[in-house]
Amino acid sequence: MDVFALRVALSFVLGGLSVALFTAAAERLGSRVGGLLLSFPVKVTIAMALIGLNEGASVAAAAATAIPLGIGINLVFLGATALLVRRFEARLAVAAALGVWLAGGILAILFVPARLPWSALAWIVPAALALALIPRAAGARPSKRSGDTFGVLGLLTRAAGAGTIVALAVVLARYGGPLLGGLASVFPSGWITTMVILTRHHGAAFTGETVRVMVAGSTAPVAFGYVIWWTFPILGVALGSAAAVCAALTVSLTLAAGLRLSPSS
Numbered sequence: 001m002d003v004f005a006l007r008v009a010l011s012f013v014l015g016g017l018s019v020a021l022f023t024a025a026a027e028r029l030g031s032r033v034g035g036l037l038l039s040f041p042v043k044v045t046i047a048m049a050l051i052g053l054n055e056g057a058s059v060a061a062a063a064a065t066a067i068p069l070g071i072g073i074n075l076v077f078l079g080a081t082a083l084l085v086r087r088f089e090a091r092l093a094v095a096a097a098l099g100v101w102l103a104g105g106i107l108a109i110l111f112v113p114a115r116l117p118w119s120a121l122a123w124i125v126p127a128a129l130a131l132a133l134i135p136r137a138a139g140a141r142p143s144k145r146s147g148d149t150f151g152v153l154g155l156l157t158r159a160a161g162a163g164t165i166v167a168l169a170v171v172l173a174r175y176g177g178p179l180l181g182g183l184a185s186v187f188p189s190g191w192i193t194t195m196v197i198l199t200r201h202h203g204a205a206f207t208g209e210t211v212r213v214m215v216a217g218s219t220a221p222v223a224f225g226y227v228i229w230w231t232f233p234i235l236g237v238a239l240g241s242a243a244a245v246c247a248a249l250t251v252s253l254t255l256a257a258g259l260r261l262s263p264s265s
Contacts (some may be wrong), residue, residue, distance in 0.1 A: 009167075031155040036252050038210070039217030041067075041224045045245055048228050052237035054193060059178050061232040065116045067225030071218050073108055074125035074188045079099035079130035081195045082204075082211040083145030094192060101188075114179055116229060123222055130215045133186035134208050171172035186221065216255055220248040 044067065052060035080100040084093035106125075112122050173181025228245045231240035252262045 004039075023217070036213060036217040036220075036256055039214040039220060040252055041248050044185045044221055044224060045241060048232075048244075049169060049237055049241045050170045051178075051181055051185075052232060052240070054170060055173055055178075057232040057237055057240065059173060059181075060237065061229045062178035063173055063182035063185070064228035064232070065114065065119055066179050066224045067119070067228075068116070068123040068222045069112060069119040069185045070186035071225075072103045072119075072126045072181075072220055074186060074213055075091055075123070075126040075186055075218060076104040077129050078195075078211045079126065079215055080133060082130075082134045082208040085195070085199045085204045085207055090196045094195050097195070098192070109183075115254055116226070120222070123218070127215050127218060131212065134212050163263075182225075193227075196216035213255075216254060219255065220251040223251050224248040231237060 024242050030031060048060050051063055061204060077100065080097035081094055084096055087093070090094070108122055112118050125247045126205070168184050168187075170181070172184045195207060195211075222246060224244045225245035228240060235243065
């Protein structure tokens with residue numbers, strides 16, 4: 001097995017394992033902390049580091065410019081899901097939200113210039129709309145229904161999906177260019193199953209409040225992408241990744257502190 005194939009396999013394992021662990025922790029900590037954990041750029045970190053090792057720091061930095069754009073497209077999916085689950089069964093709502101996500105993604109790829117300021121704008125607009133349109137349900141807690149955890153199958157599904165996306169991002173960065181690699185790294189594979197499981201086990205209100213926090217928490221992966229773009233060409237992959245993770249962690253902790261101080265219903 002050559003080095004590239006080995007790193008692709010490693011990306012699958014590390015991406016899947018890290019997302020499964022974050023998921024297990026997120027559900028047990030309520031909508032606020034859980035939402036921040038689910039939006040933390042764990043699989044993006046692995047994807048960018050491996051793209052940098054395989055293709056060079058400059059290619060990874062170019063891929064990072066697509067992260068805010070990809071996150072913005074994902075927020076379209078999250079916002080649509082949070083609104084649709086109030087009216088339709090969870091799987092149907094998520095399927096419809098994926099259709100909205102696909103349409104938004106095609107429009108963004110066709111019409112948003114591949115530059116960082118435009119990519120950031122493509123994140124800001126969906127984030128503002130989602131926060132304005134999703135009804136508040138502050139303090140929403142998981143329900144006490146039976147089987148109210150992701151369970152082994154749910155975690156394995158998320159792990160397999162996340163691992164596949166990280167590996168795909170690494171492969172696309174080599175054969176499709178940095179833009180496709182960057183967009184693939186933030187594909188919402190884990191969010192798809194999360195939205196179904198949260199809604200079916202904890203109700204639409206809990207899902208909506210979790211989504212609101214995830215929208216706010218999307219600031220962390222966007223900050224991560226900016227720091228990768230800035231530091232990789234200067235500091236290299238290892239130090240640049242460390243700086244980007246520290247930036248994302250600082251944003252998440254700041255949001256967590258703000259949420260802790262905000263009133264809940």
